[in-house]
Amino acid sequence: MGVIYQLDCENCGYQQKLFAGSGRLTIKQTMICTDCAEIVAVPTGLTGKRPPELIQQFAQEFNRCPKCKGVNLKEWPESHPCPKCGQAIDLGHITGAWD
Numbered sequence: 638m639g640v641i642y643q644l645d646c647e648n649c650g651y652q653q654k655l656f657a658g659s660g661r662l663t664i665k666q667t668m669i670c671t672d673c674a675e676i677v678a679v680p681t682g683l684t685g686k687r688p689p690e691l692i693q694q695f696a697q698e699f700n701r702c703p704k705c706k707g708v709n710l711k712e713w714p715e716s717h718p719c720p721k722c723g724q725a726i727d728l729g730h731i732t733g734a735w736d
């Protein structure tokens with residue numbers, strides 16, 4: 638089960654729910670979409686061994702921004718910079734779980 642963080646940039650007020658980890662079916666990786674200037678959870682694959690039909694069904698979503706479907710993604714650095722203003726964001730607390 639993955640967890641959800643509520644991100645809150647103290648500097649510019651940017652807020653985002655961050656889906657981290659892997660759910661029942663998909664593995665998501667936290668990335669920055671440089672087109673949207675948003676932190677997004679990008680599906681990178683399916684958990685476990687899955688039938689090819691299912692993989693096929695999801696394949697077009699892999700490694701794409703879930704908002705704009707673009708591929709201009711980069712890893713969110715360890716310092717957790719805000720995609721809007723660059724200030725480090727405190728991960729804060731876990732607000733929920735996703736599956």
Ligand SMILES: [Zn+2]
Nearest residue numbers: 646649719722
């Ligand atoms: Zn900010």
Ligand SMILES: [Zn+2]
Nearest residue numbers: 670673702705
């Ligand atoms: Zn995007």
